[in-house]
Amino acid sequence: MKKNLLILSLAGMATVLSAESKSFDGYSYGGIGFESATYKETHGSLKSSAKGSSPVYTTGSLVRVNDRYDFSLDFSSTLLPSTINEKWSNASGTILTDDYALLANSAQILVHYKLTPQHRIVVGPYYVLNTFKRYNQIAIDPTQVVVVPGVTEEQSASVSGIIGYWYESNTAAIEGWRYKGSALISHPLWQKTTNTASTGDIAFSDIGGYNVDISAYAGYTLFKGFEIGTFAGYNRQQRNGGGPKLDSVGNHVTWPENTLQTYRAGVNAVWHFRD
Numbered sequence: 001m002k003k004n005l006l007i008l009s010l011a012g013m014a015t016v017l018s019a020e021s022k023s024f025d026g027y028s029y030g031g032i033g034f035e036s037a038t039y040k041e042t043h044g045s046l047k048s049s050a051k052g053s054s055p056v057y058t059t060g061s062l063v064r065v066n067d068r069y070d071f072s073l074d075f076s077s078t079l080l081p082s083t084i085n086e087k088w089s090n091a092s093g094t095i096l097t098d099d100y101a102l103l104a105n106s107a108q109i110l111v112h113y114k115l116t117p118q119h120r121i122v123v124g125p126y127y128v129l130n131t132f133k134r135y136n137q138i139a140i141d142p143t144q145v146v147v148v149p150g151v152t153e154e155q156s157a158s159v160s161g162i163i164g165y166w167y168e169s170n171t172a173a174i175e176g177w178r179y180k181g182s183a184l185i186s187h188p189l190w191q192k193t194t195n196t197a198s199t200g201d202i203a204f205s206d207i208g209g210y211n212v213d214i215s216a217y218a219g220y221t222l223f224k225g226f227e228i229g230t231f232a233g234y235n236r237q238q239r240n241g242g243g244p245k246l247d248s249v250g251n252h253v254t255w256p257e258n259t260l261q262t263y264r265a266g267v268n269a270v271w272h273f274r275d
Contacts, residue, residue, distance in 0.1 A: 025274060026070075027172035028061040031231060033266015035078070037102055039132070041256045042241075045090045050100045052084030056264060058231070062112075062172075070112035070120070072166075076264075077105045086134065088145070095141040103131040104262070108184075112166060120166040126186045126211060128237065129157045130260065152197040156239070160186035160211055172219075172270050173227040181216040191239075193255055198247045204255040208240030219270055227270040235262045 035056045041048040060074035086100035110124040135151040164184030172178060188207040195202075212235070219229025236259065243254035 025171065025272065026061060026063045027227075027270050027272045028059075029268050029270040030057070030059040031266050031268035032057050032079075033231065033264060035104075035262050035264040037104070037260060037262045039086075039100075039102060039258070039260050041258045043254065043256045046088060046095075047090070048086055048088045050084055050086035050102075052082045052100075052102075054082045054102070055079040056104075056266070058266070058268070062168075068114055070114065071124075072110045072112065072122075073108075074110075075105075075107045078103045081133075090144070092141070092144070095139070096145045096147075097138050097140065098134045099136040101133045102260075103133075104260075105129045108162060110162065110166070118168055118170075120168070121163075122166045122182070122184070123161075123163050125189075126160040126162045126184075127158070128160070128211070129155070130237075131155050148197055152195065154193065154195040154197075156193040157191070158188045158207075159190045160188045162186040162211075164213075173221050173225050173272055175221050175224070178219050178221070178227065178229070179217065182214070184211075184213045186211040186213075188239075193242075195253075195255075198251070198253045202245050202247055202253055204242040204245070206240065206242030206255070208242075209238045211238070212236045217268065219268065225272055225274070229268050229270065230266070231268050232265040233263070235264070236260070 033056055034053050036053045038051045056076060056078055058076045060072065062070055062072045064070050081101040081103045083099050083101050086098050087094050088096040106128045108124060108126045110122040112120040112122050114120050132154040133151060137147045139145050139147050162184050164182060166182045167180055169179040187210050191205050191207045193204045215231065215233035217229055217231045219227045221227045239258050241255045241257040244252040247253050
């Protein structure tokens with residue numbers, strides 16, 4: 001009798017684990033949308049501001065490991081940077097304008113600890129590479145600012161450590177509606193920023209700052225194995241800057257405090273190749 005009860009108990013556990021595996025298995029996705037980005041710098045009393053929209057694509061996947069752990073891969077990139085106007089101002093008003101373009105790339109790899117199949121704590125690395133280009137500088141007040149001829153390019157790369165919350169309502173691309181969302185915060189662990197406007201090989205590695213990322217998704221299964229939905233998100237990258245450092249000709253170069261805020265929305269396709 002006890003042996004039969006043990007067999008029945010094990011069979012019941014196997015059924016439950018199998019049901020969870022079927023209900024919360026992995027998937028892949030790809031999407032396209034638009035991002036509205038606002039970038040600001042602060043050099044003491046001198047401040048800059050630039051705002052514009054560009055098309056963006058996203059792709060990634062969620063992989064089921066077992067009943068307690070999953071991991072996910074998520075990537076995004078600007079498709080075609082828009083050229084927008086950037087304004088530099090101080091207490092007396094706007095003193096300089098330029099044309100500005102931003103190319104933003106990011107990748108995150110997260111390990112999911114499942115409190116339940118729906119509710120997860122996630123941790124992992126977050127890589128960001130932002131490229132800023134500036135050209136066509138025009139001095140509104142030549143007595144207060146020096147125009148830099150040609151094109152200047154700044155690259156800022158960082159690796160941050162993420163912790164946050166992730167929600168998955170139910171299985172992907174099986175039937176009906178599915179919802180997911182996440183709220184993540186991270187702190188830079190490594191940073192490298194360079195700018196062609198400085199003379200000599202100067203790089204800033206200060207890691208002061210943080211990242212915040214909030215995202216939501218709602219999708220509907222068109223047929224088993226394929227789902228279509230919409231996504232929206234907000235991302236803030238705050239950096240405290242660094243320096244000053246001396247370049248090769250004795251100029252003091254500073255990496256200013258800067259903030260990049262991005263709102264993003266678009267359409268995702270989700271799929272899997274299971275029976």
